[in-house]
Amino acid sequence: MEHQSNDLQDRDHKFLTKAIEEAYKAVESGDGGPFGAVVVRNDEIVVSCHNLVNKHTDPTAHAEVTAVREACTKLNQIDLSDCELYTSCEPCPMCLGAINLSRIKRMVFGAKAEAATASGFVYFIQDAITGTDSYQKANLEIIQADGRDAVIAEQLNNKTIPAAAAEERATDCICNGWPIHHHNLL
């Protein structure tokens, strides 16, 4: 663990405490599991969210995904690279993916995933890394298509990934060339 100044520790403590308060709110309200997440920009809280899986009848409504969504909506931007995320618990693979896609620059988490596992949540990072436990329990079979489907999918990638080439043609388009200029998909 790298050394942090006392100021930074106090600051992290303040925002992490807020995320933990949200986790309690999730349980007290019945909205979902005991998880909270806070997005911070320039030392100010942008959004403070908790797990809404029960409330929204949505297994993807984890605190971190909810926080990323709400922060993007509130800031009207899809890039949160000027933001930090504080989360009460080590994020699951889905949330880590969402955090990564949003380009959040820094994440601070409270509990290790083992704590979440102890409270009945068993789909966390170590499982993803080891490919064991919940991934097997879920009976989820993951296969990569072969034959023609795979070729078509790979051609789509090959056509669309070089965004720089697309941007040359994107100057008069509202999509602004990000992340894939839509003309390339036509």
Ligand SMILES: [Zn+2]
């Ligand atoms: Zn999650």
